[in-house]
Amino acid sequence: xxxxYQLEFGRKQTGVEDLNLExxxxxxxxxxxxxxSGKTTTLKLLLGLVFxxxxxxxxxxxxxxxxxxxxxxxxxxxxxxFYDHLNAVELLRFYGGLFGLGGKELDRRVQELLELVGxxxxxxxxxxxxSRGMLQRxxxxxxxxxDPDLIFLDEPTSGLDPLGAMQIREVITRIxxxxxxxxxxxxxxxEMEPLCDNIAILNRGRVxxxxxxxxxxxxxxxxxxxxxxxxxxxxxxxxxSFATEVRTWDSEIEATFADQKxxxxxxxxxxxxxxxxxxxxxxxxxxxxVFIDAVGGEAQ
Amino acid sequence: MKAIYRxxxxxxxxxxxxxxxxxxxxxxxxxxxxxxxxAYLQPGxxxxxxxxxxxxxxRFFGMLIAVFLxxxxxxxxxxxxxxxxxxxxxxxxTQFLVGKLxxxxxxxxxxxxxxGIAFYIVFALKAPQFRNMDPEKGPVVRMDFMxxxxxxxxxxxxxxxGCIVAIAVMASTIFSWILAAIFSxxxxxxxxxxDFFRVLAQNPDRxxxxxxxxxxxxxxxxxxxxxVFDVREAILKDQFLPWLTLGKIVATGVLxxxxxxxxxxxxxxxREV
Ligand SMILES: Nc1ncnc2c1ncn2[C@@H]1O[C@H](COP(=O)(O)OP(=O)(O)OP(=O)(O)O)[C@@H](O)[C@H]1O
Ligand SMILES: [Mg+2]
Numbered sequence: 001x002x003x004x005y006q007l008e009f010g011r012k013q014t015g016v017e018d019l020n021l022e023x024x025x026x027x028x029x030x031x032x033x034x035x036x037s038g039k040t041t042t043l044k045l046l047l048g049l050v051f052x053x054x055x056x057x058x059x060x061x062x063x064x065x066x067x068x069x070x071x072x073x074x075x076x077x078x079x080x081x082f083y084d085h086l087n088a089v090e091l092l093r094f095y096g097g098l099f100g101l102g103g104k105e106l107d108r109r110v111q112e113l114l115e116l117v118g119x120x121x122x123x124x125x126x127x128x129x130x131s132r133g134m135l136q137r138x139x140x141x142x143x144x145x146x147d148p149d150l151i152f153l154d155e156p157t158s159g160l161d162p163l164g165a166m167q168i169r170e171v172i173t174r175i176x177x178x179x180x181x182x183x184x185x186x187x188x189x190x191e192m193e194p195l196c197d198n199i200a201i202l203n204r205g206r207v208x209x210x211x212x213x214x215x216x217x218x219x220x221x222x223x224x225x226x227x228x229x230x231x232x233x234x235x236x237x238x239x240x241s242f243a244t245e246v247r248t249w250d251s252e253i254e255a256t257f258a259d260q261k262x263x264x265x266x267x268x269x270x271x272x273x274x275x276x277x278x279x280x281x282x283x284x285x286x287x288x289x290v291f292i293d294a295v296g297g298e299a300q
Numbered sequence: 301m302k303a304i305y306r307x308x309x310x311x312x313x314x315x316x317x318x319x320x321x322x323x324x325x326x327x328x329x330x331x332x333x334x335x336x337x338x339a340y341l342q343p344g345x346x347x348x349x350x351x352x353x354x355x356x357x358x359r360f361f362g363m364l365i366a367v368f369l370x371x372x373x374x375x376x377x378x379x380x381x382x383x384x385x386x387x388x389x390x391x392x393x394t395q396f397l398v399g400k401l402x403x404x405x406x407x408x409x410x411x412x413x414x415x416g417i418a419f420y421i422v423f424a425l426k427a428p429q430f431r432n433m434d435p436e437k438g439p440v441v442r443m444d445f446m447x448x449x450x451x452x453x454x455x456x457x458x459x460x461x462g463c464i465v466a467i468a469v470m471a472s473t474i475f476s477w478i479l480a481a482i483f484s485x486x487x488x489x490x491x492x493x494x495d496f497f498r499v500l501a502q503n504p505d506r507x508x509x510x511x512x513x514x515x516x517x518x519x520x521x522x523x524x525x526x527x528v529f530d531v532r533e534a535i536l537k538d539q540f541l542p543w544l545t546l547g548k549i550v551a552t553g554v555l556x557x558x559x560x561x562x563x564x565x566x567x568x569x570x571r572e573v
Binding site: 044047048049050051067070071073074075077079080081082083084085086094095097098099100139142146152 | 302303306310313314317380381382384385386387388389390391392570572573
């Protein structure tokens with residue numbers, strides 16, 4: 001799919017280009033990328049809010065824009081805003097009504113969701129007096145009002161305090177564990193790494209890397225990483241002779257080894273010298289490293 | 301249908317919280333409420349002035365409310381991006397547009413209703429005093445059809461502001477809201493003069509050039525004829541407003557609303573939000 005925005009005076013701006021994504025059911029799919037790389041544009045295309053310049057797409061088996069799948073999806077827009085004369089309960093009732101929900105059942109659902117996002121105690125405050133994080137919380141709640149099979153979240157934790165962010169992450173994993181699909185956009189790599197099953201990295205409207213998180217983060221075949229602390233200096237020096245790389249800060253060390261045997265040798269040396277081993281594992285890159293590799297210096 | 305109703309309801313309640321629109325309404329009601337005191341300024345013509353001010357205020361302020369509400373209707377949703385959440389729900393662009401329009405119509409109509417009630421009260425209280433004036437001092441206006449005619453005139457105002465809302469919404473789906481407001485005001489004021497263009501088009505004595513006459517004829521044909529909603533003259537002469545005439549005016553108004561809505565729909569269905 002390609003989306004070229006038409007600006008005034010005939011200028012053009014690429015939103016996304018030759019985008020080709022496939023999201024499997026029952027997983028958390030993360031779309032990451034620098035600012036302006038086309039994450040929000042992708043969501044808008046999938047929801048039929050903007051139209052592709054070329055190409056097609058399907059959501060839940062329906063062509064994009066088709067009214068049928070909207071019954072079964074949820075959407076949290078970037079920087080959400082709502083009718084500001086309503087309070088949280090009225091707002092959720094309004095959105096629930098659009099799905100034909102009503103009565104006691106809707107009331108129960110509204111309470112459940114507002115408790116879930118920590119807004120039940122503040123349910124009588126009107127939207128116009130909300131803080132940024134409160135808008136975000138209610139935004140997540142409204143995206144779930146119809147118990148969707150597929151939910152699109154554009155930067156769900158932006159503006160949230162640490163506790164709020166954690167709650168939302170829990171909600172996201174819980175939804176996935178119920179067999180539902182989550183389509184997540186964010187540039188918070190630290191957060192996405194443990195959360196997502198699959199990730200695509202977007203840069204300037206193009207997918208530059210994609211795959212399962214394990215695939216993306218896997219280091220070179222067979223490499224191991226050892227993390228330890230309070231290792232005597234001379235042992236650290238001896239590790240340098242056979243490690244691929246040794247990094248130290250404070251009393252911590254992190255060393256990578258070309259294979260399992262070298263790693264075991266290092267482990268022994270550290271233990272013998274009275275150091276404390278924190279971790280010995282197959283070497284994994286962080287999403288941040290992968291991202292910077294993929295996006296490189298060319299990010300705007 | 302449900303979706304349209306929901307959107308309309310939300311629009312209605314939100315519109316009633318617009319301070320600016322409420323201020324116009326309060327101002328209009330104040331003018332209508334005090335119109336009887338202004339009427340004393342013109343001895344002999346109190347009744348004329350009362351009706352002129354009252355019905356004129358309803359039309360004028362109704363028009364203002366309709367334009368300001370209409371041009372911001374979609375623009376607000378876009379700017380605040382509430383439209384994103386809404387269109388991601390099972391609400392089509394058509395349902396959204398119609399819902400917004402119905403909500404706006406309900407709003408301006410309730411405004412007209414309040415202004416109309418205010419005027420009716422003032423009129424019912426004050427008109428008998430003016431009517432019982434000494435014939436020596438001024439003309440005695442007959443009151444045979446007066447009350448019914450005023451109700452009919454207020455009814456036509458409902459239709460007129462309906463047209464204006466539809467036109468303002470239509471314009472806002474095509475232009476920016478500021479341009480749409482200018483366009484709507486312009487169309488309204490020129491539309492008031494539509495009949496004048498007909499006169500020019502049909503009078504070779506007054507306009508010699510055939511090209512110019514054709515131009516005026518075209519203007520007359522394309523402009524919405526807002527002057528048809530103004531029946532003050534007939535009311536003042538206390539002529540019976542025939543149902544057939546009213547029917548034609550109503551049909552015209554409904555036609556305008558339908559055409560404007562159709563154009564708005566064509567413009568909005570491919571609109572990116
Ligand atoms: N309505 C629009 N009109 C014109 N250009 C647009 C429009 N919306 C987005 N763009 C352009 O499309 C590109 C992608 O924008 P998009 O909002 O999808 O980025 P994003 O990945 O969501 O960024 P962020 O991380 O800042 O949210 C940008 O270059 C942006 O300038
Ligand atoms: Mg974005």
